[in-house]
Amino acid sequence: MKGRTEVNEHTPAPEAVRRVACIGAGVIGGGWVAHFLARGYQVIAWDPAEGFEDKLRRLIDAAWPALTELGLAEGASTDNLVIAATLEEAVADAEFVQESAPEDLALKQDLLARIDAATPAGVVVSSSTSGYGMTEMQRDCPTPQRLVVGHPFNPPYLIPLVEVVGGERTEQWAVEWASRFFEVAGKSVITMDREVPGFIANRLQEAIWREALHMVANGEATPAQIDASITEGPGLRWPLLGPCLTFHLAGGEGGMAHMLDHFGPSLKSPWTRLEAPELTDELRDAMVKGCEEASDGRSIADLVADRDRAVIAVMRAIDGVRKGRS
């Protein structure tokens, strides 16, 4: 069976997966374990660290009340965790494998090659990497066709987003299978057509982070001021409206088209150290059309009404958390 790379009779339907292997059980890998257990899967975990089981069980125990409150899948139980003695044992019967090793390219190349060699053919292997492209990570794999990136956000048992993208030698069926599987497993999936360093969300996060570091380095703001500027400001809109729809609303009734046509020149203002792109007609039209699509047929007035309700609901939710602090 090994060496077969295409989807085959041994490839389970994404909906039929019952056994998931998690290789690497630190903060991210352990978070994946907690997530899959809560969704009712059997999880086989392995980590090279001596005595990792205790730490992993503490992480799961800490997450379980929240997961219970959110609603466990039928049959979900922390008893469905199996600790494997070796990597090969962990993946031998797996129907899906999630790798969450430290961010070290050589380490990931070795590890993924070992995982690939030991995992039944037709089973998709996914990496939690937050930065490396699959093309470079899959270099030494015997059957690289079924390897994908499935990049989660911390903590993986709560934040829905997973970015899925293949490498140059990944086949399209594996990308599609992984996207569908993550959806079935309760995640929000963005399937990317091409490899971009840092994927999408981390590029955006990094842009903020670098600007924040520049401000601290120059004595322009403190970390506390930077954080407050987000938590008391734009951060209250971002759970409902991303940066594109946020600026779509900033254009008033004219939406993104008005925004770009009237405020486009201010793109060049020295407001941040990231250089602005040229606002070509193509970019303008892509943004306008993209915001129409992202609006899903909802008018600006609808979006504004939703935003206001969301901001109120989010502020109340956060107030509750702050007041309930131990």
Next chain:
Amino acid sequence: MKGRTEVNEHTPAPEAVRRVACIGAGVIGGGWVAHFLARGYQVIAWDPAEGFEDKLRRLIDAAWPALTELGLAEGASTDNLVIAATLEEAVADAEFVQESAPEDLALKQDLLARIDAATPAGVVVSSSTSGYGMTEMQRDCPTPQRLVVGHPFNPPYLIPLVEVVGGERTEQWAVEWASRFFEVAGKSVITMDREVPGFIANRLQEAIWREALHMVANGEATPAQIDASITEGPGLRWPLLGPCLTFHLAGGEGGMAHMLDHFGPSLKSPWTRLEAPELTDELRDAMVKGCEEASDGRSIADLVADRDRAVIAVMRAIDGVRKGRS
């Protein structure tokens, strides 16, 4: 009285202000009017646009149910709105003035000079500008000492943040008075020590926005993918934890110090088009110390527990809004 620039017997205590003038009544100015009315102030509004009153009243009426739900101050009523026939009439008896004209430097310079000339001495005048520095805006003002920037976020009646900063000719008492007044008026205030183009939150927002535009321009992601990467991912953490404390938690038990010492080199990864600053010892220490301050004595475990509760609460709040869509 005019021409006196220092705080004087005509300067009300920030807590004693009852009459606020709002100059400019578009989306931002109108949002301020709604906010001040809800906090129980009498508001005198003026806008050069013919028949602005109708539009302003519609904006207030649309916001009022949300403001009522959030809780109105004693005596708050939409009847406390007074429409002025001229700018001079609007500010003649004001105890505080908020200017929200379009972002046009020459226009703001003229308008602020007129406002300054007509407003009683000792009364603070604040501008909603999202980009200009007060130093350039106050150029033609007879008594520039009492002019400050009070930059809100849309909608000003819901988003708490106001960034307060003076210009070169602003006196410190005016900055302090405005900061205290906005707090009394129910806002979350960041008082900046120096002028930085774009202040704090807009610089961070712009960094995201420019990276997003680059991604669309290069065909790396669509606006819908960009927005989903935030709303389903980091955006769920930002209402509680800003970018600094978010990365403080990414360092595990070692916090920001561990984060910078171990992941510092990845700052140079080509994850975004904004160039990273040099991670000097000074910057490292400023970030570590700043995160300790921003943590307010709370351990990483406390912060993690709060984050998880906040993410759940925010997701539920947003779910409710999405399900309740008309």
